Each structure stands twice: as structure tokens, then as C-alpha cells.
Amino acid sequence: xxxxxxxxxxxxxxxxxxxxxxxxxVAELSDKLNTIDRQNNKEFKVKSxxxxxxxxxxxxxxxxxxxxxxxxxxxHLYLLNGESFLTSKTLKYWQEKCADPFLQxxxxxxxxxxxxxxxxxxxxxxxxxxxxxxxxxxxxSRLK
Numbered sequence: 656x657x658x659x660x661x662x663x664x665x666x667x668x669x670x671x672x673x674x675x676x677x678x679x680x681v682a683e684l685s686d687k688l689n690t691i692d693r694q695n696n697k698e699f700k701v702k703s704x705x706x707x708x709x710x711x712x713x714x715x716x717x718x719x720x721x722x723x724x725x726x727x728x729x730x731h732l733y734l735l736n737g738e739s740f741l742t743s744k745t746l747k748y749w750q751e752k753c754a755d756p757f758l759q760x761x762x763x764x765x766x767x768x769x770x771x772x773x774x775x776x777x778x779x780x781x782x783x784x785x786x787x788x789x790x791x792x793x794x795x796s797r798l799k
Contacts, residue, residue: 725764761792
């Protein structure tokens with residue numbers, strides 16, 4: 656048979672207060688971590704956009720866009736799988752709609768995905784992209 660050691664009553668209350676305080680700290684930190692986790696899930700959630708072209712609509716993953724080229728009030732979207740679409744939206748619209756850190760506006764006519772840059776010619780400002788696409792950067796926004 657084991658002997659149970661008794662704790663004086665006043666020490667019990669001190670320990671209980673300490674345990675309650677630690678529990679409240681754990682609950683508070685857990686809430687903060689959950690909030691941060693929810694924010695991170697929103698930020699890193701894969702975004703997609705809805706494209707309407709030729710009377711058909713489809714969703715396109717933003718990470719699959721190589722570049723978007725402006726053509727007056729229209730835009731050409733070039734995708735990684737080789738497809739391209741002509742849409743009746745401006746480049747400004749797509750820049751605001753996509754709002755992805757990888758998509759950079761390098762010229763008034765080009766919005767490119769920096770993950771798909773093959774090479775950059777510093778003197779001329781030409782940006783070679785995957786699948787043979789070529790974009791030009793303005794002097795004020797030359798890629799480094």
C-alpha cells in the first residue's frame with residue numbers, strides 16, 4: 656500500500672492558482688496560434704480566376720499564368736500548358752484581381768509571373784519567359 660503525502664491547505668491554493676494561470680496562458684497562446692494559422696491559410700490558399708472567352712467560362716489557377724499582355728482594352732493570358740486566351744478585361748483589372756506576389760507589372764503592357772523567367776537582357780529590358788514568350792520591361796521597372 657502506498658502512502659499519500661498530504662499538502663498543506665495554503666500551498667494547495669497557491670499551486671491551484673499557478674496551474675489556473677498557466678492554463679489561461681496556454682488557452683490564450685492557442686487562440687493566437689489559431690488566428691495566425693487561419694491568416695496563413697488565407698494567404699497561401701491557391702487562388703484561381705474565372706475567365707470568360709468565346710462564350711465559355713473556366714477557372715484558371717493563378718500559378719499557371721506565365722504572363723498577361725495588354726492589347727488596348729483587351730488582355731492575352733498565356734498559360735504554362737501552352738494555352739492562351741483573349742479576354743475583354745484590362746491589364747489593371749487582372750493585376751487587381753490576381754493580386755499575387757509572383758505577378759509583377761514590368762511595363763504598361765505586361766504583367767509577368769516572376770517564377771517563369773528564363774533570362775533578362777539588362778540593356779534592352781527584354782524578359783525571356785518559359786515556352787518562348789517574350790516581354791519587355793520599362794526603364795523605370797527593370798528587373799534586377
